[in-house]
Amino acid sequence: MIWQDVVTAMLPEHILLAGMLLLLGHEIVSGRERGGFLIAVATVAAAAVAACWLSATGYTNSPFPGHYSTDAAAAASKIVLLALALPVLLASRDDFEESRYYVLVLSSLYGACLLVSSDSFATIFLGIELMSLPVYVLVLIAFLRPESTEAALKYLVMGGTATATLLMGVSLLYGWSGSLAVQAFADALGSQDTLAVAGVVLVVAALFLKAAVVPFHAWAPDAYEGASVPVTAYMATIIKAGVLLAALRIFGTVQVLRPMTDMLAVLPLVSMVWGNIAAIRQTSFRRMIAYSSIAHAGYLFYAFLGAGPGRHQAILFYVIAYGLMNLLAFMVLPRGTDDPAHDRLDAFKGLFQRRPFAAVMIAIAMLSLAGLPPLPGFIAKFLIFRNVLAAGYTLYAVFGLVASYLGIYFYLRVIQYMFMSAEQPAAASGRPRRYALVASLLCLAPAVLMAVFPGWLLDRL
């Protein structure tokens, strides 16, 4: 182990760590609890630049062989995660001024970065816990309504269950193969051995739990609703992306065979159908987004049906399109939506009259999440279903597309409320967030580029 390798290969993580220490130091030295915002933004931006640099130079190294390695895929994943975190931080300015909030976000990001560089289940475990633990606190920290406690507790219990399931699966795999390397999972996928199959099923179940795939989804709506807006945005995008990118790491490029494909197809398919149908009944915006994210987790896991090489491209593209558009919708939400009354979809009525910019941005986000062209969500959906079809699962692809059709209605309903309904006299609008414009442009500009030049991005994934 050469320490220079450790410094270079883990540069994004080191920057995040330095940022955390700086935040803590700043708080101790200045004696003020506030003012961490700029340090956090600068840290994440610097970490993202570092990841870009690793990616651009094609840096490949393994400072901790068998546990941690930096390669093109890991660097690309880190760029995505860190870049998506920037708008979240910008939007946090109004809700959180305490340094401890930013320390928690940075440490969660550290975990996510660790996760996508993992080569062994030991590091995966470390990463997934480091990513999740701060979020339990983040859900609780706003404490704007009693439900926050309940949501945090639910999330904690379900997260703990997921961890236990993961550990059980990993130990079975270790017993079967005698190795903690992620490769053991890929080997076990092709095996008929009961021990191996049980291990695979448990690991996949843990991933489903973390990503909120039906029937392991029940925590998501409560957690999303209980948290404050930036935290919900963080959970819906970065945590979900982190889990999926970790799954990508675990599955490798192995072609999944029957009967595992059925588990990987049926549960996500049920997830799409149920997520989209349940979202129709929701009256709260964030609960609706939670069910929408359950459906999107289904699309994302569908990608694992496809051939190995296309998977990485499809999932990364989808995660970017989905993340950007979700964030765009959250960024322009008026402040004060933490109040249960404000979170109601009714509060969106006539939004176009009050705040045209926010209404147009939310409309773009909804149309993209619904997967309508010419928005990036469509290309992402196209990519996933193309891979599924090319792998020979015609029926699964058709069912999946029909399931995605079910989702169009509730996204359009948001647009209907904003543009077509008369203004509610009760729906006094909160003030817009301070950095909403910057944050939304930060989400919109890449999304437009993705829609106009998708080929450019695809060549680089």
Place this chain on the structure above:
Amino acid sequence: MADPTVLNLVLWLPVAGMLAIALTPRGQDSLVRAVSLGVMLLQLALTAWLYAGFDATQPGLQFVTNVPWIREWGIAYSIGLDGFNILLVTLTAFLGPLVVAGAFTAIQKDVKLFYAMVFFIQFAMLGTFVAQDLFLFYVFWEAMLIPMFLIIGIWGGERRIYATLKFVLYTAFGSILMLAAVIYLVYSLYTTTGITSFAFTDLYQNQLPLDTQSWLLAAFGLSFAIKVPMVPLHTWLPDAHVEAPTAGSVILAGVLLKMGTYGFMKLGFPLFPDATRAFTPALMTLAVISIVYGACLALVQTDIKKIIAYSSISHLGYVMLGLVSLDLLGIQGAIMQMVSHGIVAGGLFMMVGMIYERCHTRDIAAYGGLARLLPVYSVFFMILTLAAIGLPTTSGFTGEFMALMGAFNAAWPQFEAGYALPLVLAAIAVSGVILGALYMLWLAQRLLFGGTRAPHQPFTDLDLREKLILVAIVAAIFWLGLFPAGPLSKTELAAREYQQLVLGTHVFGSAP
């Protein structure tokens, strides 16, 4: 001489118009209207230039632009004009300024957004017509939903939300299955030939077994048949038309409905020729049912807009009849009928809008004897009525007559060979002409003649803006009715190509 740049300019001009409108300050409604009209007129002028420069003696595409878009998947930004779309592009550009001018007084709410959406849909419609790449086509095809959803939903009538959701959910369902078929089609091309391409010309060469062709045609066909709309998938149309604002109805009847028939002509039938020939009797039956059933429904309506909406179903039945006849005359007639219906139905919706703005009702029973109250209006309405019936010298006659002739041309040899169904169907289709005369003349009679009755009196006759709009429409009707040779000659080579593609066998393994 026009070159490909002009076509690109025509296509992207609406986007420029949209941005220009977005940048105008709030509250400057008249400026927005002026900018919109200016951009639309410029687009019309450029399209006229393209039309004049289109060489009718040259087969295949003209003004081609072909740039790789997503290289890895063989997707290209590929656009061009051929005999199929030249008239439809011209129609779209012709209706653009009329729609904009027609909405000057009717739309007072969210003016900026309205014209931005009109430009958006103009862009999507033109793109659908000129696209020569299946992915590009699909993107434009689906993109049409968004502006139409808003146009009906924001500026529509009382039940607008119901109507617009019905419209979107109907069309989106067809499209989602089409998407599956598109992906499957392109992937099957890859497995049989090793080429990854979305280009129409490559996909025409694809050879598939009959059962696969049938499934794919069903998926494409469902999407197109909903848009046409063919009975029994037509139930969204009356609601959408009745609730839409005038501009929305004109766009819907004028151009959007042609997307379905254009899709069949450009994609559905030529891509799956064997399945098409196997399903011809079924398709022909559906077309004739649409003609007769649409006309019968039009007869019993009491809402003026509904009559014209149901008449659209009937008129587009002729288009389908001409297309499945696979006779040269029938195919050219189908194209002609599309253009003619676009102008006539667009004009009729415009006129209904004008009377609605004055009296705020579309109930026929509220009107009577308008010929005395509004003489100028009545003259124009009568001309459009006669064009809708298909009186000789109007465009309606050219299209309908040719489509029917084509059907008979194709049916006669089959009848002599002992197969009577096509001839019977063609004969039934003729009754649609009579029914058409019945409902349109009856409408004109109740509206224009008899005892003088109108909800609000007195009101003024047409103003200059409205007269100019209608003069343009009437001029186009007579031009197509009296001198159809020019436009028809532009479609001839494309019609022959279509005929060859559909009649040529594509079944995997059989001799070409």
